[in-house]
Amino acid sequence: MASFSVRFLGCKISHVDAHAVRERLLADGHEELDAAADVAVVNTCCVTHEAVTKSRKEATRAARTHRRVYVTGCGANLSGDAFAGLPDNVLVVARRIEETPDFVAGDVGAIGCVRADARLDRVRAFVKVQDGCSFSCRFCVIPLVRGASxxxxxxxxxxxxxxxxxxxxxxxxxxxxxxxxYRDRAAGYRLPRLVREAGSTPGLERLRLSSIEINHVDDELVRALRETPTASRHLHVPLQSGDDAVLQAMGRRYSTGTYLRRLEGLREEFNLTSDVIVGFPAEDERAFENTLRVVEEAGLTKVHVFPYSPRPGTVTAADDPVPSQVKKERSARLRAASHAACLAHWGSKVGRDDVVLVDRPGRGYGDDYSPWLVPESAPVGELVGVRGAAVSEEGILAA
Ligand code: SF4
Structure with missing residues (x-):
């Protein structure tokens, strides 16, 4: 039996992939430890240059305290030499995501099944239903490292x-x-049907979608969300830019008009959040101001701001003309606008009731994924009824 630890960097998908390796190692009878272990799995991210640097640092750190380190995930599949020069006990597993758990488990050495049903280590369960992407946004490395949908x-x-x-x-x-x-053609499922059936699982209290492209926010999906009592009133819809010329240069498949039209009327019912890339090569000051305007018009609250960083192998890999100081300054302006929108949205909850899933001591998220500050005594992992008393910089204070 080997002891192991698993870490991940990046998004929820990275967390799910890391958990798949963890579950496989536990199923083979290996022991998970928080501290130094025989084996470390570092599930990496490559969505920005900074993410690769952090992934590399994490692998280097793990190599000091583990006999063997497996570098897995998106970063491991990145072309080039992102992980070159790491210590000899680091193995970069450049394989399809679906093959990674078996490969790592095979290399560690199976010893017989003792825990085939490991609980996820987080309060909410992320269930991967789809992987890869067949779109071709010009800045994006994901289709290169994760393959087609x-x-x-x-x-x-x-x-x-x-x-x-x-x-x-x-x-x-x-x-x-x-x-x-999402499609299961043989069984006749697309996302709306999956939402309805997943949301009807006995005992499930809340179902959320991680993120959805605007082209897929259609009447059928919105109806499914409205008619599924467990479906959360939250939609995370990447905008990336609020300027049509930039969207076109990015190879995105919609205009700002489509984005606004599809979200029209939803802001009263759903908390709308988004991702925006700042400082894309085609973005000038006017284009950036268009983004600020669309963020406001769409009624977006939390915007995850990503300063553009060129990724190897993409169409825009060699293109990065916007100075980093300008990216920083625009990022700060957009984050400030997003924070003001969050405060206004949170303020609308004062005096109203909600149900919060407590995911850390004193904190949790309400039905529409607004952050709440709850008493420290509220049990982690449970849903608790709350009433909004006031707003702080970090969320809504529960009475
Ligand atoms: S940004 Fe574009 S290419 Fe990248 S994963 Fe999203 S939709 Fe696919």
Missing amino acids: RSRAADAVLDEIRRRVAQGHREVVLTGINLGC
Whole structure:
């Protein structure tokens, strides 16, 4: 038996992938430790240059305290020499995500099944339903490292949700790289049907979508969310830019008009959050101001701001004309606008009731994924009824 530790960097998909390796190692009878262990798995991210640097640092750190380190995930599949020159005990596993758990487990050495059903280490369960992406946004490295879009069978997804609920998870997040591309053709499922059936799982209290492209926010999906009582009133819809010329240069498949039209009327019902890239090569000051305007017009609250960084192998890999100081300054302006929108949204909850999933001592998220500050005594992992008393810089204070 080997002892192991697993870390991940990056998004929810990276967390799900890391957990798949963890679950596989536990199933083979290996022991998970928080501190130094025989084996470390570092599931990496490569969505920005900074993410690769952090992934590299994490692998280097792990190499000092573990006999063997497996570098897995998106970063491991990046072309070039992102992980070159690491210590000899580091193995970069450049394989399809689906093959990685078996490969790592095979290399560590199986010793017989003792815990085939490991609970996720987080309060909410992220259930991956789809992987890869067949879009071709010009800045994006994801299709290169994760391949084309493919979906899990609906049966397997619904089984996993039942299993997670039985393990005590109250909230499930349907997760994918491009979730709206979900299809199980043989069984006749697309995302709206999956939402309805997943959301009806006995014992499940809350279902959320991780992120959805605007092209997939259609009447059928919105109806499914409205008609599924467990579906959270939250939609994370990447905008990337609020300027049509920039969107076109990015190879995105919509205009700002489409983005605004599809979200029209939803802001009263859903908390709308987003991702924006700042300082893309085609972005001048006017284009950036258009982004600020669209963020406001769409009623977006939390915006995750990503200063543009060129990724190897992409169409815009050699293109990065916007000075980093300008990116920093625009990022700060957009973050400030987003924070003001969050405060206004949180303020609308004062005097109103909500149900919060407590995910850390004193903190949690309400139905629409607004952050709440709850008493330290509120039990982690449970849903608690709250009433908004006031707003702080970090969220809504529960009475
Ligand atoms: S939709 Fe675009 S940004 Fe998102 S993963 Fe696919 S290629 Fe990347």
